[in-house]
Amino acid sequence: MVQERGVDDWIRTIRHRDSTLSPEEEADLRGALSVVVEEPADRDVVREHDRQTRSHLLLEGWAGRYITLSDGRRQIVAIHVPGDFVDLHSFPLQIMDHSVVTFTPCRIAHAPHERLREVTVRHPHVARLMWLSTLIDAAVLRQWLVGSGKRSALEQTAHLFCELFVRLELTGRTDGRTFIFPLSQAELADCLGVSAVHANRVLQDLRGTRMLAWRGRRVEIREWDALAALAGFDPVYLNLADLPR
Amino acid sequence: MVQERGVDDWIRTIRHRDSTLSPEEEADLRGALSVVVEEPADRDVVREHDRQTRSHLLLEGWAGRYITLSDGRRQIVAIHVPGDFVDLHSFPLQIMDHSVVTFTPCRIAHAPHERLREVTVRHPHVARLMWLSTLIDAAVLRQWLVGSGKRSALEQTAHLFCELFVRLELTGRTDGRTFIFPLSQAELADCLGVSAVHANRVLQDLRGTRMLAWRGRRVEIREWDALAALAGFDPVYLNLADLPR
DNA sequence: CGCTGCGTTGAGACTACTCAATATCCGTGG
DNA sequence: CCACGGATATTGAGTAGTCTCAACGCAGCG
Numbered sequence: 001m002v003q004e005r006g007v008d009d010w011i012r013t014i015r016h017r018d019s020t021l022s023p024e025e026e027a028d029l030r031g032a033l034s035v036v037v038e039e040p041a042d043r044d045v046v047r048e049h050d051r052q053t054r055s056h057l058l059l060e061g062w063a064g065r066y067i068t069l070s071d072g073r074r075q076i077v078a079i080h081v082p083g084d085f086v087d088l089h090s091f092p093l094q095i096m097d098h099s100v101v102t103f104t105p106c107r108i109a110h111a112p113h114e115r116l117r118e119v120t121v122r123h124p125h126v127a128r129l130m131w132l133s134t135l136i137d138a139a140v141l142r143q144w145l146v147g148s149g150k151r152s153a154l155e156q157t158a159h160l161f162c163e164l165f166v167r168l169e170l171t172g173r174t175d176g177r178t179f180i181f182p183l184s185q186a187e188l189a190d191c192l193g194v195s196a197v198h199a200n201r202v203l204q205d206l207r208g209t210r211m212l213a214w215r216g217r218r219v220e221i222r223e224w225d226a227l228a229a230l231a232g233f234d235p236v237y238l239n240l241a242d243l244p245r
Numbered sequence: 246m247v248q249e250r251g252v253d254d255w256i257r258t259i260r261h262r263d264s265t266l267s268p269e270e271e272a273d274l275r276g277a278l279s280v281v282v283e284e285p286a287d288r289d290v291v292r293e294h295d296r297q298t299r300s301h302l303l304l305e306g307w308a309g310r311y312i313t314l315s316d317g318r319r320q321i322v323a324i325h326v327p328g329d330f331v332d333l334h335s336f337p338l339q340i341m342d343h344s345v346v347t348f349t350p351c352r353i354a355h356a357p358h359e360r361l362r363e364v365t366v367r368h369p370h371v372a373r374l375m376w377l378s379t380l381i382d383a384a385v386l387r388q389w390l391v392g393s394g395k396r397s398a399l400e401q402t403a404h405l406f407c408e409l410f411v412r413l414e415l416t417g418r419t420d421g422r423t424f425i426f427p428l429s430q431a432e433l434a435d436c437l438g439v440s441a442v443h444a445n446r447v448l449q450d451l452r453g454t455r456m457l458a459w460r461g462r463r464v465e466i467r468e469w470d471a472l473a474a475l476a477g478f479d480p481v482y483l484n485l486a487d488l489p490r
Numbered sequence: 491c492g493c494t495g496c497g498t499t500g501a502g503a504c505t506a507c508t509c510a511a512t513a514t515c516c517g518t519g520g
Numbered sequence: 521c522c523a524c525g526g527a528t529a530t531t532g533a534g535t536a537g538t539c540t541c542a543a544c545g546c547a548g549c550g
Binding site: 049067069070073074075077089092093095097098120121124127128130131132134135136137138139141142143144145146148149150151192193232236237239 | 294312314315318319320322334337338340342343365366369372373375376377379380381382383384386387388389390391393394395396437438477481482484
Binding site for chain 4: 429430431441442445446448449
C-alpha cells in the first residue's frame with residue numbers, strides 16, 4: 001500500500017469528476033499501486049514502441065509525453081503534474097506510440113496492469129472512471145491541437161497557462177495566483193510547436209501585457225480574466241464538477 | 246437489429262485490433278445499435294456542450310469532429326470513415342467539448358448509452374475494447390498534433406493521406422491504390438490548421454512530386470513508399486495486428 | 491575560475507497568411 | 521441543350537508570423 005500525498009491528489013482528482021467513488025473502490029484503487037520509484041529529471045520512463053506491463057502514477061514532479069520524428073524534431077503531446085496517471089492508456093493499448101519523460105525529478109508509483117485488471121473486474125464502475133481519465137487526456141489533447149492549428153502562439157501559450165493553473169489548483173499545487181512552472185523555454189517550445197527563440201519572444205509579449213509575471217520559475221497570473229479571454233479558455237473540456245476561479 | 250455493411254465494417258475493425266471477440270460478444274454489440282438515420286452533408290450531428298444520451302456509429306459517408314473558437318476559426322480534430330464510432334467517448338464523458346459534422350451525406354446508427362452500459366456489464370471484455378477504440382482515436386489525435394506542431398505542411402498532408410489509406414483499406418473502402426477523398430480543400434485546411442489557399446498550394450506540390458494524383462475526388466497513391474517516407478509514416482499508432490501495405 | 495545550460499537579442503530568410511481576382515465544375519431551371 | 525448561379529479551386533501580390541543562425545549575458549557549479 002502506497003501512502004503519500006500524490007496518491008491522495010489522484011483520488012481527489014477522480015472525485016472531482018465523479019463524486020460517487022465508494023470507500024471500497026477507493027481502497028481497491030489504492031491497492032493497485034505497488035512500488036514507488038524516484039527518477040531524476042530528463043529521464044525517459046517509457047519509450048516509444050515499448051510493450052508495457054504497468055502504468056505510472058505521477059506522485060511528485062512534472063513529466064510529459066512526446067513523439068520524436070526521425071530527424072530529431074520532438075513534439076510534446078502532454079504535460080503531467082502530480083496526481084496524474086501518465087500512461088494509463090498503456091493498460092488497454094500495451095504498445096506505446098510515444099515516450100514519457102521526466103521534466104523534473106519525480107516520484108512515480110507503479111500500477112501493474114495485472115492489478116489494474118483485477119480492480120476493473122471487481123469494480124466495473126472504477127473501470128469506467130479509468131476510461132474517463134484517458135478521455136479527459138484526449139480532450140486536453142484536442143485543445144492542444146486547436147492551439148497549434150488555429151490559435152496564435154500568444155493565445156496558445158495563454159491557454160496552456162490557464163489550463164495548468166486549473167489543473168494544479170485541483171490538488172492544491174498553486175499558491176494564491178501563482179505556481180511553479182518548471183519547464184525550460186525549449187521544453188515549452190516543444191509543447192507549443194514553435195522554436196525556442198519564438199517561445200522566448202511570446203513569453204516576453206505575455207509579460208508585456210502584465211497578465212503574467214515571473215519570479216524565477218514561479219509564474220503569477222495577475223489578470224485571470226484577461227488571460228482567459230485572450231486564450232479563449234473554456235474549462236468545460238477538463239470535465240470538472242466544480243470549477244475553481 | 247441493424248443489418249448493413251457499415252456494421253460489419255465496425256466489427257471487422259474491432260477484430261483487427263483484438264481477434265478474441267466471441268460470437269456472443271459480437272451479437273451483443275450489434276444488439277446495442279438501434280435506429281439508423283440518414284443525414285445530409287454539412288449537418289451538425291452533435292454540438293459542443295450538448296449532453297449526450299447516445300453515441301453514433303458511422304455506417305456510410307464521412308464525418309468529422311471540430312472545435313470552434315469564439316471568432317469563428319474552426320479546427321477539425323478528427324475525420325471519421327464508415328465503421329468508425331464517432332463519439333463513443335460521449336458514453337463516459339456525456340458533455341461534449343466539440344461538435345460532430347457530416348462531410349458527406351451519411352448513414353448513422355444510434356447506440357443508446359443505456360444499451361452500451363448493459364453490454365459492458367455483461368461483457369467486461371467488450372468494455373475494454375470500447376476503451377481501446379477511444380484510445381486509438383487519441384493516438385491519431387497525437388499524430389495530428391505532431392503534424393501541426395512539428396511537421397511541415399507538406400509532410401503533414403502526406404501523413405494524413407497515408408493514415409486515411411490504411412484506415413480505409415481495413416474495411417475495403419479503397420480501390421487498388423485509390424480512394425475517394427470527399428472533403429473540400431477548405432475542410433482539409435481546417436484539419437491541417439492552415440489556410441485554404443495554402444492547402445491548395447500544398448496539394449499542388451504533392452501532385453508535383455508524382456506521389457499522389459487526383460481524378461475528381463478520387464486520390465491515387467502512386468508512390469506509397471516515397472509518400473510514407475516523406476510523411477515519416479509509422480502505422481504503429483493505429484494499433485493494427487496485420488498492417489496492409 | 492571557467493565550464494555549461496539557459497535565456498535573450500539581432501538579422502535575414504522563408505513559410506504561411508490575407509485579400510482579391512479569376513477559373514472551373516456542377517446542378518437547376520428555362 | 522444551354523444559361524445561370526453557387527460552390528470550389530486556382531492564381532497573384534503584398535504582409536505578418538515564425539524560422540534559423542549566431543552571438544552574447546548570466547547564473548550555478550565543479
